[in-house]
Amino acid sequence: MTIDDIEGRTWRRACALDAVPEDEGLRLGTLPPVAVFVQDEEVFCLDDTCTHDTYSLAEGWVEDGAVECTLHLAKFDLRTGMPLRPPASVPVAVHPVKVVDGDVYVALPNAYLTKE
Numbered sequence: 001m002t003i004d005d006i007e008g009r010t011w012r013r014a015c016a017l018d019a020v021p022e023d024e025g026l027r028l029g030t031l032p033p034v035a036v037f038v039q040d041e042e043v044f045c046l047d048d049t050c051t052h053d054t055y056s057l058a059e060g061w062v063e064d065g066a067v068e069c070t071l072h073l074a075k076f077d078l079r080t081g082m083p084l085r086p087p088a089s090v091p092v093a094v095h096p097v098k099v100v101d102g103d104v105y106v107a108l109p110n111a112y113l114t115k116e
C-alpha cells in the first residue's frame, strides 16, 4: 500500500495502532504537539493543545466523535477540529491519518518539527 503525497505535508509514522488506547489519546513528540485518537476503530490526528488555555487534549475524554478537554470541558470534533462546546471558540488543526500494516501514519505540515 502506498501513501499519497499531500502538498505542504509529509507523512510520518506516528505509532503502532495498538499503542493508542481505544477512546483515549496518544500525544506525539512533535512541535507543536499532535495527538492520535482512536474511537470505534477510526483513527484521528489533531493538534494536541486545547485552543482555550494550552492544555493537552490527549489527556481528555473521547466519546461520540469528540474529545473533551479535562481542564475546562471544552469539546472538539475529532473529524473537523471545530469547537463543539465553550469555553473554546477556536478550532484545533486536524491532520490526515492512514493505517498501514498496523502502523499509524500522519501527514503533518512541513513546518511541524519531529524527532527523527
Ligand code: FES
Pocket: 050, 051, 052, 053, 054, 055, 069, 070, 071, 072, 073, 074, 087, 088
Ligand atoms: S484549557 Fe481546554 S477548555 Fe480550558
